[in-house]
Amino acid sequence: xxxxxxxxxxxxxxxxxxxxxxxxxxxxxxxxxxxxxxxxxxxxxxxxxxxxxxxxxxxxxxxxxxxxxxxxxxxxxxxxxxxxxxxxxxxxxxxxxxxxxxxxxxxxxxxxxxxxxxxxxxxxxxxxxxxxxxxxxxxxxxxxxxxxxxxxxxxxxxxxxxxxxxxxxxxxxxxxxxxxxxxxxxxxxxxxxxxxxxxxxxxxxxxxxxxxxxxxxxxxxxxxxxxxxxx
Numbered sequence: 551x552x553x554x555x556x557x558x559x560x561x562x563x564x565x566x567x568x569x570x571x572x573x574x575x576x577x578x579x580x581x582x583x584x585x586x587x588x589x590x591x592x593x594x595x596x597x598x599x600x601x602x603x604x605x606x607x608x609x610x611x612x613x614x615x616x617x618x619x620x621x622x623x624x625x626x627x628x629x630x631x632x633x634x635x636x637x638x639x640x641x642x643x644x645x646x647x648x649x650x651x652x653x654x655x656x657x658x659x660x661x662x663x664x665x666x667x668x669x670x671x672x673x674x675x676x677x678x679x680x681x682x683x684x685x686x687x688x689x690x691x692x693x694x695x696x697x698x699x700x701x702x703x704x705x706x707x708x709x710x711x712x713x714x715x716x717x718x719x720x721x722x723x724x725x726x727x728x729x730x731x732x733x734x735x736x737x738x739x740x741x742x743x744x745x746x747x748x749x750x751x752x753x754x755x756x757x758x759x760x761x762x763x764x765x766x767x768x769x770x771x772x773x774x775x776x777x778x779x780x781x
Contacts (some may be wrong), residue, residue, distance in 0.1 A: 570775035573743075576764045577735045584728035589620070591724050592735055595771075596746050596779075597718045597761040603658035607751045609715040612692040613742055617734040618709030620727035625706050626650065627699055628666035628688070634668050637665075639698040641707060647673065655681060657755050661686075665694045665702045685712075711742065721746060727767050739764070743780055 568757045571579065577592075584590040600607040626644040627637035628651075644650065647670060654677055664681065666674045666688040674688060681687040688694040690714045696702050715722045715770075725738040727769055743762075750758050762774040 567770065568623050568773070570773050571781075572778055573739055574736060575776055576738065576772045576774045579734050579772045580727075580769060581728055581732060581735070581768055582771035583772070584765045586766075586768040588767075590687050590728040590765050590767035590769065591620070592728055592730070592764065593722060593724050594739055594742065595763045596743075596759060598608065598721065598746075598754075599756050599758050599760050600715060600719045600751060602715050602717055602719055604753075609746075609751070610691050610713070611745065611749065612705075612710055612712045613745045614705050615709040615711055615725065615734075615738040615741055617726060617730065617738050618636070619711060619724050619738075620730065621724075622707055623662040624660070625703055626661035626664045627703065628664065628670045629746075630667075633667050633699055637699045637703065640703040642699070642703050650771060651677060659684065659686070662666045663694065663706050664688050665696070665699055665706075667697050667699065668695055671695060679695045682740065689755055713742065713746075725764075729734065747780060748765070 566645040580592055584592070598609070600609065602608050624643040625641075627634070627642040628647055629637050629645060634647075642665075646677050651673055656763050664686050671688070678687060684705050689695075693702055693705065693710075711723050715721050721744055725742060727734050746759070757776070759776045759779055762779045763778055764774065765771040
């Protein structure tokens with residue numbers, strides 16, 4: 551059995567892991583428990599009553615958090631001509647077409663988000679087996695396949711978060727850093743909670759939100775009352 555460190559033991563003594571909190575209390579508790587030697591990321595997890603084996607119960611999208619995530623991500627844009635110039639002016643870290651495709655095929659993955667104009671998706675599609683497993687493939691559902699590359703870049707740099715229900719029906723998403731003020735973390739949390747609620751499939755039966763937890767990188771999970779997760 552792995553040895554539990556003193557820091558973790560102290561945290562576990564300070565709260566009841568079975569207690570169901572309101573969002574405000576959960577945010578405060580998560581910040582309190584995030585006492586590692588670096589600025590921990592705060593993440594929310596929604597366990598939903600859906601069956602993602604069915605196409606009409608798959609949930610995927612993106613949302614711009616009002617207070618960002620505390621991290622600026624590097625952006626690659628697949629574009630040509632005027633749109634390539636537009637992407638460069640908007641602050642894209644990498645811009646290209648065939649040259650970037652060849653670079654990725656050679657094993658380069660020095661970016662965190664990929665955006666593509668629709669006219670280049672025929673070429674970018676060749677990278678499906680390389681980008682897909684890494685979650686880097688541009689997708690219209692997340693706003694990363696678009697001719698409005700300037701807007702896409704601005705949203706990503708501002709704190710756009712992509713979310714997707716996994717096979718178990720769980721959505722994981724960052725809502726900021728532990729150094730954020732409680733009010734900013736709570737506002738980010740409420741933003742994504744509302745998006746998850748609106749994404750409820752019409753065919754979903756029974757309780758939609760089964761559980762909600764907040765946690766920091768090195769901290770324990772704090773449970774939010776699923777019946778009051780939007781309160």
